[in-house]
Amino acid sequence: MTAVALVLGFLVVAQLRGQVADASLSQQSAQDLTLLIANLNTHNEQLRGDIATLEQQLADLTDSHSRGDSAADQLRAELAQIQGWAGLRAVQGPGITIQVAGEISGEGVEDLLNELRNAGAEAISIGGVRVVPGSVVAGAAGALSIENTPLSGTFEILAIGSPQILTGSLTRAGGIIAQLSVTFPDAQISVTPLEAIAIPATDRNLAPVNGKPSL
């Protein structure tokens, strides 16, 4: 009985997912499909690179393990990488600084952050506050805050990544800054590439209370 239910459930999900996604794809224009293909190719390449790194890591660990050697260095390196990425540790690197002045809503700033991530920003801070899942810039224009820290009239966004790609992506014609200047004509947003940026760790406690690891 449960077996039938299981197969049924699986088929339902597979059927719905397959039909919905494929039906949706067949509605896209050739141009969007081409864009999607480029996107998928880039991402798949990135994932292959990650797999190679992880396989090397696994091989190194297996080596130390079988030789009875200390894996402390490897553990420290992995910890540093995960904490750096997640916002649990301060980080440094090249990137850009964005000065934001004038009237812009929390929504507008969030759109800007989304574009920064799209352009490959690897760490972001606003007004000195590290942006992590859970931090949201909220409020009406002139009354912005992030994580209970009010953002003054002119505030700074720092982002670590490729200074050229970040700058180019944000400032291109029709890009996010151009769009924001239409919605918020009184806002001034300027981008400057920087060689060395320091972004602090988050003050937020990211450990889940209601969620427990499953699997």
Added chain:
Amino acid sequence: MTAVARRLRELPSWQVTLSAALLVLGFLVAAQLSAEGPRIRYTSQERVPLVETVIGLQTQQDSLKDRILALRAQIGDLEAELPASAAQEKALNAELEQARIASGLAQLAGPGLVFKLEDADGALGNANADGLVTARDVRILIQELWLAGAEAISVNGERITTTTAVLDIGNSILVNSAYLAPPYQITAIGPTDLYDRVSGSASFVEFVTSRVDPSGIRLSFAEIESVTVPAFAGTVSGRYIKPSAPAP
């Protein structure tokens, strides 16, 4: 009528359930088979190979992500099997576990809320642009959930992390570079009164009254005792970012 009803009630319930299950099963198999025809009819000549390429790449992407998750699990398991005397390594390993859980690299289960966002009825066919769900709509719901105290969020299985971008592509969205088609299920784990907190937010009410209602896009929700938010299966390594020394 009542004689039939009585007869139906007398049937052992498992027989009724089984027949219903088999009926639905039969329907699904038939639907799957018949889905082949209509799908090809909708696409024009030039788009068929493009769609097939996308599907192929997505299948590749899915297996690459599965491989990443499997490797991370193997690494975690290996790191956990440390000799009892290696106190330092044990401490590092514990920190690593905590970092994985806090950063989105671990699947979580807990009380939560699921929002479902769908295009307005018939919006796609009628070229009713307003009635199509945009990436922005999804981002606004995600922001509202964070503000209300959510601890972990995923959209159609894609975990929201520090580097996650939610983008428009045609009439669908990309999350973590994965192509997602509507309906969008935004799953969040958080305090048991999460929905009350979200619905009490002025900006959420504004979103519903000025965007959802007028456009006809459909927003529904369910509060669930235990939802699962999957692990992030993507890149955590950065090319420009360098972690600083740990705080003393």
